[in-house]
Amino acid sequence: MRFARSEDIVPAPESCHAVRATVDEAPACRESGEAKAIVFSLSGHAHFDMRAYMDHFAGRLAD
Template sequence: GKYKYDYADYAEITPQLKMYTLGHKKEFKPIIGDGLRYHGCSPIISLLRRHGYIDTIAYPIDEKYVFEKAMTFMRTEGWIPAPESAYSVACAIDEALKCKRTGEEKVIAFNISGHGFLDINGYKEILGLK
């Protein structure tokens, strides 16, 4: 997205915020992990990105890749993350594997917003499970 002032809501009721945004009128293709989807990024995270303290990553819209990583997490940790959290899990796993390849040591922090026990059918649909 672009780093600019934009409305935080579709109806243009809130004040405009400086953030990375795809545009407050952006319509997205529906996905299983839709619950935390948003057209922009918080102003503080956007500012950190703008100044190079953090980076961003995008994953394929079909969600298969991120759900496979979430299943790896489930087999390792014993519970399945919410579909929205599968994206941060995938990123953390990718970053850990990159560090393993390069020998770099770093702290990797990621967020899980909840469990995916009520979302099993979404995982089954995307991964072709029975």
């Protein structure tokens, strides 16, 4: 959600794993003082997954 709100892009579910790893790595680099370029691949879009996202946030998505 943080990425979608800040970048105005809803990534495909597969790409969300790369986004999450990047979001987790950035503060770790900042805390260690290590300067890094963090690159990730963003592919696809989630337009076909929007109903699932809406159902999830409304508590209607069954496991």
